[in-house]
Amino acid sequence: MPKTLEDIPQHIVSLYKAHPVSSSIRRKPRVYEDTSNFSSIDYGDVIVADNRYFLVTGYTVEGRFGVDDQPKQWVPKVVDLESGVSHILKLVFHEVFSVSVGSFTIPCYRSPEKEARILELTADHARFMKGKAVEDEAGNLVRILDIISGRRLDKHIYRHECSHEEYFASYLPGILKEYIECAKAISFLHHAGFRHGDIRRDHILVEYDTGTFRWIDFDYEFYLPERPFALDLFELGNLLMYLVVRGNYQPQEIFDDPRLGQKVLDTITPDDLSLLSRNRVVNLQKLFPYIPDGMNNVFMHFSQGASVWYDTVDELVEDVEQAAAFL
């Protein structure tokens, strides 16, 4: 059973009452020391963890592409009542599901333990979100995350309204520098036996003040016993291609693009398509002829026509560094 404000220290109650959130709720706030039933925790409630009192001020949303954002009840936005610092809490949600990669289905699940271990491992690493994991009263691993003041990478690359040629020449070299550091950070995880698990373009935040790219969200875990890092590698490849051409290109998009159209589409062969996402073109030099051979060769390691592919992130990084030097 959750407690009430009467059960917590008076100075915390005073801080609670002084917060603007307290004046906007019309019910008795609850105080949760056990977060097992996270779906009952609501705006204006208090979560106790790490001997701190966190007021729930909102929820983060699931940023799925093309789908309306859904609030994630297990990831409340909070403010530490004593310090006044805002955080994001991640509560334990043991979700098991499948992800589709091309025509394959991979069993996937959320692992709070894995995320907690990565937070500890990367505490001094500039390329990862920061936070600490503590157990609540019931032993649930609550992750107290620092908020990164930054923009999603996929929005960051569109912040300048310019042609692709201008983006490619003026902005991409700097973006690739950051990408390479992020890929090295993933290699650091792999060498320590961890995967990121959910590499996507909105899981890198770009700090407003420094422009540093930083990884977020490490709780996805999947089950690929013989090739444990293959999915991270594949997604790093997808991310690289997305950054270079500012998007994904499927046959329909090529057809619809007046700059490309049927003429370019006719040149695309099955070998030009992604090894796993078979409707995505990875031989992007056919669409953007100014992409240098070295960079396109990196892309082609992820194609259906590939006879060799990257086994490690280090191999990918080495090639991207060489290719980026020619931009």
Add this chain to the structure above:
Amino acid sequence: MADWHKILVAVDDSSLSEQVLNYVGEVVGGIDKVEICLLHVYPEPPPYYFTEKHTLQEYREEKETASLKIFSRAGKVLESHAIVGTRITTSCLMATGKTFSKTILQVQKDGGFGTVVLGKRGISKAEEFLFGSVSNAVIRESHEFTVWVVS
């Protein structure tokens, strides 16, 4: 080079394993010096296994019970090629903290096996990228021993 007569055969419950064993039997059936170790490697439980209130002990018992059937069937196939039971040993291992291929390579090294025999399923490039190929990984790492791949 390790003694090729010491043969490590990776087996599971597939029909491909039976083909592998028949191949081994036909090749070495009449050779007295041959010693065969049947190896069954199984993966670690997926971590969500534990959230469903199962234990590692349960998992191991289940896999080891299944391996007894695999070894029994495999032994019969080899016996049909005149390889007597005294020349056959068995080993059932969980790939703990490493891949199947690395587990097989470790057993090869520890046991000084001169020959490793594996089956190879026909898999697509995409499957190999994502799920891996044990036989390709073993071949890539093979030094000082011979690999037979039966497909």
